[in-house]
Amino acid sequence: MKALVFGCTGQDGSLLCRSLLRQGVEVVGLSRSSNPNLATHQQLGIAGDLELTTADLCDFREILELITRHQPDAIYNLAAQSSVGLSFRQPVDTFNSIINGTINLLEVARFASFDGRLYFAGSSEIFGNTDQPAGVGSLRHPLSPYAIAKDASFNTVQVYRQAYGLKCVTGVLFNHESPYRSATFVTRKIVDGALRCLRDPGFRLQLGDLSVARDWGWAEEYIEAMQLILHADPLQDQVICTGRMETLEYFVARVFRELDLDWHDHVDLVASLRRPSEILCSVGDPAPMQDRHGWRARRDVDGVITALIAHARQASLP
Ligand code: NDP
Secondary structure (H helix, E strand, O other), X not given: OEEEEEOOOOHHHHHHHHHHHHOOOEEEEEEOOOOOOOHHHHHXXXXXXXXXXXXXXXXXXXXXXXXXXXXXXXXXXOOOOOOHHHHHHOXXXXXXXXXXXXXXXXXXXXXXXXXXXEEEEEEHHHHOOOOOOEOOOOOOOOOOHHHHHHHHHHHHHHHHHHHHOOOEEEEEEOOEEOOOOOOOOHHHHHHHHHHHHHHOOOOOEEEOOOOOEEOOEEHHHHHHHHHHHHOOOOOOOEEEOOOOOEEHHHHHHHHHHHOOOOHHHOEEEOHHHOOOOXXXXXXXXXXXXXXXXXXXXXXXXXXXXXXHHHHHHHHOOO
């Protein structure tokens, strides 16, 4: 078995590569950079265990050459400018990375009569606010450039599956965390900030709107779910979530409480950190994944917080 992983240096890409390698799959990891940031691969102990290649997901010839040369059984498209906040400041780059990359990959796969399976990392941001737990058939109301690009890509994957019989599928992922999340994401910022408050009581953590509510899960588990979806017959898009929603205030309070701190003493709420348009509540319906694949999230928000703090404390030990 051989897999191509686009976005292999990111949180999910790195964890997926490790999971595939453990299963004996030959992995080719793709990065935009000829000098990729391999910090997460090193932390996970997989640096050097996979073949790394530079590729521009939007370049037809380059991707065609890759697929023809490697003849992979599976392709995972995880590459994206993945920050919702940044997508307001860099909408063109965000669009290019998500929709142009996805349609180019699908078009190459169609042109090359690719017979393997192709996974696309969708996002719960496509739903906007969820009145009730969202499933793949729920109404969609994207509220950011990132969400619009993920929505268009989700539709495109469906069209290529239905119109051309391509074995492609989307896992619509709700937020999922790990110690390998970039430090710019809010969950990591909160954990790192709270630990800094322990060392330096004068430090102030600046955050935006704490009333927003999310469905947080654990990345390693979501990697398992992606593979189940990709290898099922018939292929069906699925939502990957825990089904539990909590506010960011809950997240902050719990992190600080685990460190015996009161967040009110250490956090400043800053209006400039609010997004131009924000999803207030986002939660998924976990039942289809449980019914179809027997998969359910084992760690919800509380488990995620405990694990993140444990890892951060371990990492800060001398
Ligand atoms: P990361 O941001 O950690 O990794 C994404 C990877 O994509 C990066 O390592 C980078 O690799 C590549 N990339 C970054 N910017 C661009 C760009 N402008 N153009 C092309 N490639 C780029 O994301 P995650 O691992 O957290 O997420 C994986 C996928 O899942 C993404 O598509 C994300 O949108 C989606 N997703 C993630 C969620 C989450 O909670 N983590 C929730 C919902 C969806 P390199 O620099 O080496 O090219």
